[in-house]
Amino acid sequence: MKAIEPHLPVLPVLIPLFGALFSAFFRRGASAWLVALVATWLAAAVSCWLLAKALATGMPISYQLGGWAVPWGIEYRVDVLNGFVGALVTTIGAVIMPYARRSVAHEIDQHVQAWFYTMYLLCMTGLLGITLTGDAFNVFVFLEVSSLSTYVLIAMGRHRRAVLAAYQYLIVGTIGATFYVIGIGLLYLVTGSLNLADISARLATAPPEFARPVVTALGFLTIGICLKLALFPLHVWLPNAYAYAPSVATVFLAATATKVAVYLLLRFFFTVFGAGIGLASVPIPELLFVFSIAAMFIASFSAAFENNAKRMLAYSSIAQIGYITLGIALANQSGLTGSIVHLLNHAIMKATLFMALGAVAFRLGVVQISDLAGLGRKMPVTMATFVVAGLGIIGVPGTAGFISKWHLALGALEKGMWPLVFAIVSSSLIALVYIGRVVEVAYFREPAAAANKAHDPPISMLAPMLLLAAATIWFGLDTRASVGIAAEGAKVLLGGLK
Amino acid sequence: MKAIIDAVSHYNYFITFFLMVAGLYVVISRGNMIKKLIGLTLFQSSVYLLYVAPGKIIGGTAPIIDPAFKVYSNPLPHVLILTAIVVGVATLALGLALVVRINEAYGTIEEDEIFARDGEI
Numbered sequence: 001m002k003a004i005e006p007h008l009p010v011l012p013v014l015i016p017l018f019g020a021l022f023s024a025f026f027r028r029g030a031s032a033w034l035v036a037l038v039a040t041w042l043a044a045a046v047s048c049w050l051l052a053k054a055l056a057t058g059m060p061i062s063y064q065l066g067g068w069a070v071p072w073g074i075e076y077r078v079d080v081l082n083g084f085v086g087a088l089v090t091t092i093g094a095v096i097m098p099y100a101r102r103s104v105a106h107e108i109d110q111h112v113q114a115w116f117y118t119m120y121l122l123c124m125t126g127l128l129g130i131t132l133t134g135d136a137f138n139v140f141v142f143l144e145v146s147s148l149s150t151y152v153l154i155a156m157g158r159h160r161r162a163v164l165a166a167y168q169y170l171i172v173g174t175i176g177a178t179f180y181v182i183g184i185g186l187l188y189l190v191t192g193s194l195n196l197a198d199i200s201a202r203l204a205t206a207p208p209e210f211a212r213p214v215v216t217a218l219g220f221l222t223i224g225i226c227l228k229l230a231l232f233p234l235h236v237w238l239p240n241a242y243a244y245a246p247s248v249a250t251v252f253l254a255a256t257a258t259k260v261a262v263y264l265l266l267r268f269f270f271t272v273f274g275a276g277i278g279l280a281s282v283p284i285p286e287l288l289f290v291f292s293i294a295a296m297f298i299a300s301f302s303a304a305f306e307n308n309a310k311r312m313l314a315y316s317s318i319a320q321i322g323y324i325t326l327g328i329a330l331a332n333q334s335g336l337t338g339s340i341v342h343l344l345n346h347a348i349m350k351a352t353l354f355m356a357l358g359a360v361a362f363r364l365g366v367v368q369i370s371d372l373a374g375l376g377r378k379m380p381v382t383m384a385t386f387v388v389a390g391l392g393i394i395g396v397p398g399t400a401g402f403i404s405k406w407h408l409a410l411g412a413l414e415k416g417m418w419p420l421v422f423a424i425v426s427s428s429l430i431a432l433v434y435i436g437r438v439v440e441v442a443y444f445r446e447p448a449a450a451a452n453k454a455h456d457p458p459i460s461m462l463a464p465m466l467l468l469a470a471a472t473i474w475f476g477l478d479t480r481a482s483v484g485i486a487a488e489g490a491k492v493l494l495g496g497l498k
Numbered sequence: 499m500k501a502i503i504d505a506v507s508h509y510n511y512f513i514t515f516f517l518m519v520a521g522l523y524v525v526i527s528r529g530n531m532i533k534k535l536i537g538l539t540l541f542q543s544s545v546y547l548l549y550v551a552p553g554k555i556i557g558g559t560a561p562i563i564d565p566a567f568k569v570y571s572n573p574l575p576h577v578l579i580l581t582a583i584v585v586g587v588a589t590l591a592l593g594l595a596l597v598v599r600i601n602e603a604y605g606t607i608e609e610d611e612i613f614a615r616d617g618e619i
């Protein structure tokens with residue numbers, strides 16, 4: 001333990017990376033699954049340890065990759081915020097794993113199952129790399145590692161539209177990543193550094209005539225990252241990608257990929273540009289308000305009128321991203337706490353919902369809302385987890401979703417923007433409509449002939465769903481851990497870089 | 499006069515941004531999936547120029563320390579772009595592979611024809 005502790009910040013990235021290498025050697029899906037299971041649980045344990053250490057020290061943990069001195073070498077820099085996001089990504093990734101074996105065996109051809117797990121681990125590597133690194137260009141490399149493996153994961157879906165969705169995401173995702181590189185390039189020209197902390201320090205003392213390239217860089221970075229996090233109206237790639245990807249891939253991506261992009265946005269807005277020059281002239285918060293509220297309402301309406309259950313949840317994800325960016329736009333302690341805690345809460349709830357749909361697809365092979373008729377009786381546990389997580393998405397008190405919205409509403413009130421509170425509540429009512437549609441079909445309609453033989457999936461698939469559904473309730477009642485860490489993270493962001 | 503000299507001495511940036519906008523325009527305006535990928539590659543390549551050009555210091559030489567030289571070019575942007583080129587190649591390869599699969603599944607690589615075949619998605 002003593003020997004590996006100094007290398008803790010980089011381990012969550014290395015473990016899935018080597019896991020991906022190992023699982024690529026296997027022909028059989030089951031062997032690759034075992035490698036992925038071990039790698040994800042190891043990564044989760046290490047990330048939680050890292051988070052605990054970051055919480056205990058209260059200072060960023062700096063790690064010099066290859067022993068090269070900062071700022072020339074690549075630095076891994078872990079504070080409460082990215083430690084939290086890293087722990088979130090790995091834990092969700094690990095919890096999905098027991099579920100994945102049956103679902104993947106059902107949905108993906110025998111000869112590519114091992115590749116699926118390889119891509120899953122690579123995607124996780126990329127997401128963790130983005131989260132933990134303190135180097136702007138390293139972020140780009142990991143962004144592409146996660147993106148390329150995501151395209152492959154999506155293309156493995158059964159429907160031919162899956163390949164089309166992967167292609168469309170590839171085009172949009174590459175434009176986003178390239179925008180990010182342009183932004184980093186401009187920042188490098190101004191500051192001569194790629195280390196995020198160093199860029200921030202140098203921007204603070206940059207002469208005012210550099211304001212123009214810095215603002216341009218901010219624009220490119222914002223749009224590039226917002227494409228990745230699917231901020232309305234840059235969300236068009238997301239519904240098809242989530243709808244046609246294999247169930248397990250959808251669960252993992254919906255729970256983690258956009259969250260990591262949100263983290264990156266937070267990092268750039270608050271840590272890098274927080275002390276920057278000439279940013280008062282850019283109406284970023286105002287724009288974010290508009291797009292967040294548009295996402296909350298328009299995406300929710302799209303969800304309410306959607307007939308494909310997976311696409312419905314995908315639109316719901318876009319709406320939930322709106323809540324998160326709303327907190328970023330508020331930029332005060334309560335708002336940011338709401339945003340950061342919603343990263344966790346939404347990840348848990350959306351993973352549960354997509355897992356429940358994956359279980360239905362496992363038994364019936366369908367995901368249209370009309371096909372869910374009568375499943376409340378045929379698959380009682382599956383639909384029960386769906387309802388619990390659905391209540392969370394609506395924001396019913398006692399569930400995790402309520403906690404996020406409560407803090408967002410507090411943040412809005414602190415700013416004196418009380419109309420935002422009405423926006424949060426009324427958009428939640430639209431969530432009631434689309435979740436309610438599913439509940440109505442599942443519980444109050446007679447099952448179709450095809451659904452008569454359906455029953456709950458095996459315990460290996462049920463256990464992760466039940467665990468996450470329980471977490472939805474748990475984090476709605478006991479918020480010491482979730483809100484506590486989120487509040488610490490918000491303090492780190494608002495205090496600039498320590 | 500100074501404005502003209504300024505503009506001419508920054509000719510590399512004009513080329514860079516022309517390629518950037520041209521590539522992005524091709525991605526947006528074309529429905530053929532291969533052409534879209536060509537535009538995307540053009541767009542990415544322009545960014546390589548954006549990085550590489552400022553790394554060159556006029557009168558500078560390769561960054562190998564030698565008492566005979568005082569001024570060296572900055573090698574870091576070049577190394578970064580080496581990485582970016584690899585990423586670009588991987589993206590292009592994956593994109594082309596997806597287009598092959600789309601062609602197998604739909605029998606066409608024109609976006610409007612695909613949408614017509616599948617219904618608007």
